[in-house]
Amino acid sequence: MVGLILGIAGACRTDELVNLTVDDIEDVGSSLIVKIPNTKTKIPRIFVVTDVGNMLELFRKYLSLRPPHVNHKRLFLYYKAGKCSSQPVGKNTMGKIPSVVGSYLKLPDVACYTGHCLRRSSATLLADAGVDITTIKRHAGLEINDSR
Template sequence: MTKEFLMIKVGLILGIAGACRTDELVNLTVDDIEDVGSSLITKIPRIFVVTDVGNMLELFRKYLSLRPPHVKHKRLFLYYKAGKCSSQPVGKNTMGKIPSVVASYLKLPDVACYTGHCLRRSSATLLADAGVDITTIKRHAGWKSTTVAEGYVENSIENKTKIANQVLVGTTTSAITKTVNVSESNIPCNINFENCTNKCNI
């Protein structure tokens, strides 16, 4: 994705790293994120960390450096165009369209299915696909209900493929999925984005 998508990239990084709801990203302030050098510590109010994988921290810092000095509010996400940020904060509708913009860029089918909730679903799906236990997934996303969290595990196609391969052929080879490289360099960040839609309405 080119430089014109800098705000989209930062929203994608924070949204998936923290299993964020759209309104949590909209209301995120510059005071909610602490840059400790090797990572970002974010409170929304649950705490999550963004590490420097694929130059993610560089993208965040670049976006933050474009913040106009005269902005009176502390909302993190500002409208970004032609390499500059305005003082106007990004609203819920624009933030909610980030997944559909990414899906369109990747030429995925049913782009309209990729709503703001997809960031939260993607985060849970990535954890499930990595074999993370349900308690950790619940804690990460702030869910109290095991039923809700299990819904994300159950609907993970990649996880089901791993299980099928283990049962049928004794391997753990997973399905090939499309990824989005959020870095402006050639270092891949590989966020799985294909298996996350809102079709199951979790």
């Protein structure tokens, strides 16, 4: 669930989520400030997650499950047998999250739900809210060609 929240809120690529560390997220009480330092376009991004629908509570609960003996800072860890392991989640597992959610929701054609769905969903939500294309591109970390 935390992968979905961060992926959609920040229009994140699968690689960006996989490489996200606990140091890249700052909990400021009423929101999370998330930094994506290494992007495909080499343009670091920052986005904010506010507490809509208890998203912050879910993030904090996820972080509290992190074992104290983990010797790396990657945020996403495998969850097995009711607890987090110290093994970080890889790109393929992260990319399957949308199809797992689709299966859970009994959606048709779950194989069509890939890691890129998080970026598309983010752009769609912004467009449906009336955000202009330049802002959507900036949010996704895309180059903005100003033809003025």
